[in-house]
Amino acid sequence: MRILDNLDTLAAMSGEELGLSEWLEIDQERVDQFADATGDHQWIHVDRERAASGPFGGTIAHGYLTLSLIPLLGSQVFALETPGAKLNYGVNKVRFPHPVRVGSRIRSRVTLGEVTDLPTGKQLTLRQVIEIEGQDKPACVAETVVLLLP
Numbered sequence: 001m002r003i004l005d006n007l008d009t010l011a012a013m014s015g016e017e018l019g020l021s022e023w024l025e026i027d028q029e030r031v032d033q034f035a036d037a038t039g040d041h042q043w044i045h046v047d048r049e050r051a052a053s054g055p056f057g058g059t060i061a062h063g064y065l066t067l068s069l070i071p072l073l074g075s076q077v078f079a080l081e082t083p084g085a086k087l088n089y090g091v092n093k094v095r096f097p098h099p100v101r102v103g104s105r106i107r108s109r110v111t112l113g114e115v116t117d118l119p120t121g122k123q124l125t126l127r128q129v130i131e132i133e134g135q136d137k138p139a140c141v142a143e144t145v146v147l148l149l150p
Helices: 007-013 028-038 048-052 063-068 070-074
Strands: 002-004 017-020 078-080 086-095 105-118 121-132 140-148
Touching (some): 007 105, 007 121, 063 070, 063 140, 070 105
Parallel strands (some): 002 078
Antiparallel strands (some): 017 105, 086 140, 105 121
């Protein structure tokens, strides 16, 4: 795991791949819990019987479930231990190129993007690519934004 603890050296690291997370299996229980938490019970996610004859041959994870796993997977790759508060500011771009079938394993490949000086601190972007084991296309590609306050 990479420890990012110096605000002054972050800009010099722009474009550097920080690493890969461990593989995480996406099971039906996680998908069902996400459906309950969000109220999104679309059959493609929770109805195993109907989904078996659907376009993917089984249930798939919600795209937003995959996106929501970025903090968990990213915490295996790097830690921001800079002084001051660290705030999730948003996501500039998100795409879901390939569905995650239940039973698949995913991991995150994290690359440091731009580091921008702001009057309140620094803005850091991270490119997060959620890979699916055995698939050429990723499950999710997202550019997340973090505010680092002094």
